[in-house]
Amino acid sequence: MNEKELLQHYKTTGDLSALGKLYSPYMSLLYGVCFKYLQDPDRSQDAVMQIFEELIQKLRHYEVDNFKSWLHVYSKNYCLMQLRKDKRTTQVDIEDNLFESEQKLNSSEEAKWEERDFERLEGCMEILNQEQKECVRLFYLEQKCYKDIADLTGYDLNKVKSAIQNGKRNLKICMERKENGK
Amino acid sequence: MENNYQLSRIHNYIHGLMSREEMFQLEKEALEDPFLQDAIDGYRLQNGVDAKQLSLLQQRLNRRVENTIATRHAQYYTWQRLAIGAAAGVLFVVLLALLYFKHFNGKIERTTDVTLSEPENMVTIEPMLDGGDATPLDGWKAFEHYLNNQVKDAVKGGDIIVNFTIGKDGLPAQIQAEGTPGQALVDETVRLLQSGAKWQGSKGRLKITFPLKEKKNPSQSNVIKPPHCFGIEKS
Numbered sequence: 424m425n426e427k428e429l430l431q432h433y434k435t436t437g438d439l440s441a442l443g444k445l446y447s448p449y450m451s452l453l454y455g456v457c458f459k460y461l462q463d464p465d466r467s468q469d470a471v472m473q474i475f476e477e478l479i480q481k482l483r484h485y486e487v488d489n490f491k492s493w494l495h496v497y498s499k500n501y502c503l504m505q506l507r508k509d510k511r512t513t514q515v516d517i518e519d520n521l522f523e524s525e526q527k528l529n530s531s532e533e534a535k536w537e538e539r540d541f542e543r544l545e546g547c548m549e550i551l552n553q554e555q556k557e558c559v560r561l562f563y564l565e566q567k568c569y570k571d572i573a574d575l576t577g578y579d580l581n582k583v584k585s586a587i588q589n590g591k592r593n594l595k596i597c598m599e600r601k602e603n604g605k
Numbered sequence: 606m607e608n609n610y611q612l613s614r615i616h617n618y619i620h621g622l623m624s625r626e627e628m629f630q631l632e633k634e635a636l637e638d639p640f641l642q643d644a645i646d647g648y649r650l651q652n653g654v655d656a657k658q659l660s661l662l663q664q665r666l667n668r669r670v671e672n673t674i675a676t677r678h679a680q681y682y683t684w685q686r687l688a689i690g691a692a693a694g695v696l697f698v699v700l701l702a703l704l705y706f707k708h709f710n711g712k713i714e715r716t717t718d719v720t721l722s723e724p725e726n727m728v729t730i731e732p733m734l735d736g737g738d739a740t741p742l743d744g745w746k747a748f749e750h751y752l753n754n755q756v757k758d759a760v761k762g763g764d765i766i767v768n769f770t771i772g773k774d775g776l777p778a779q780i781q782a783e784g785t786p787g788q789a790l791v792d793e794t795v796r797l798l799q800s801g802a803k804w805q806g807s808k809g810r811l812k813i814t815f816p817l818k819e820k821k822n823p824s825q826s827n828v829i830k831p832p833h834c835f836g837i838e839k840s
Contacts (some may be wrong), residue, residue, distance in 0.1 A: 455643065468658065558774065
């Protein structure tokens with residue numbers, strides 16, 4: 424059974440082994456996600472198990488279309504709730520989260536590009552700030568990895584990463600605005 | 606497993622074991638896949654992938670799934686019993702109903718169990734009492750039965766009226782046919798009478814009807830008694 428069939432099978436029968444099969448491949452990624460927010464090995468492991476417990480109920484009632492991205496958002500929210508509960512302050516980069524929540528809406532968008540799309544892109548590149556412009560060019564056009572970009576530009580690795588993420592987001596917004604403006 | 610592959614890539618990425626191209630590839634994937642990006646961020650914070658930790662986590666999940674299945678089975682056990690009990694009850698009622706109907710219908714069926722046989726397929730005899738007083742020692746019914754069993758297929762069918770006397774040995778003698786029946790019919794009648802049962806009385810006069818050959822069905826011709834035969838005796 425593929426993921427969709429497993430999901431449907433679990434929803435109709437409540438067969439926990441089906442849910443186990445569905446969940447198991449994502450556990451190691453989930454652990455990483457939980458660790459990112461909770462920053463504690465034991466809490467992260469418990470969180471992975473607790474999320475599974477919650478899915479037992481949720482997946483019988485909700486229609487889930489894309490399990491992977493649904494699971495990601497669900498887990499992230501779960502971790503943020505945990506943090507809020509014990510009122511522990513953890514710095515979460517708001518830019519990162521903005522970027523991610525938009526991402527999931529557009530993940531399958533790899534439409535055909537026409538000539539005027541490239542013109543638009545060139546125009547939009549100009550609105551990016553210097554860091555973003557530089558990093559996006561190096562990454563997307565010259566296909567350099569973050570580390571190389573950091574070495575080339577002298578920026579911190581994390582800065583490179585967020586410059587690319589945010590640059591990409593800004594480009595997307597700009598492109599959509601131009602398209603709709605026509 | 607794709608899962609392990611992805612995990613080892615994350616491991617290699619964090620520990621700088623990848624080529625530049627591989628790093629770029631993973632970074633690009635992560636840009637399209639925030640789930641992956643988050644996981645990478647998490648493992649980087651943890652300073653690497655701990656495989657043992659993850660296999661413990663996998664075991665926890667397996668135990669969780671198995672436990673629930675076990676308790677669910679335990680819960681369903683009584684439920685299953687109820688279902689089986691209910692099914693057995695229904696079956697019992699159905700069985701009773703079937704038995705009742707069968708018994709009820711059986712009474713009606715018994716009265717309809719009648720064997721019909723077609724007289725035209727039988728050899729029949731008609732004793733002509735005006736011409737004689739002879740009767741077979743074993744009775745007319747047995748005699749007719751004998752005729753039906755012994756008649757040869759060579760006979761084409763038809764009527765014959767025969768007169769005969771009863772000899773001292775009790776067998777018909779001086780058998781004579783009336784009219785002009787076919788020779789085969791006469792021969793067969795004589796043969797049947799002479800090799801058949803003994804008679805009592807002195808003279809006999811019989812009309813014997815042989816069935817038409819085409820219609821003759823051996824299995825039917827052996828059926829005992831046409832109801833119309835004669836009411837002389839009862840079995």
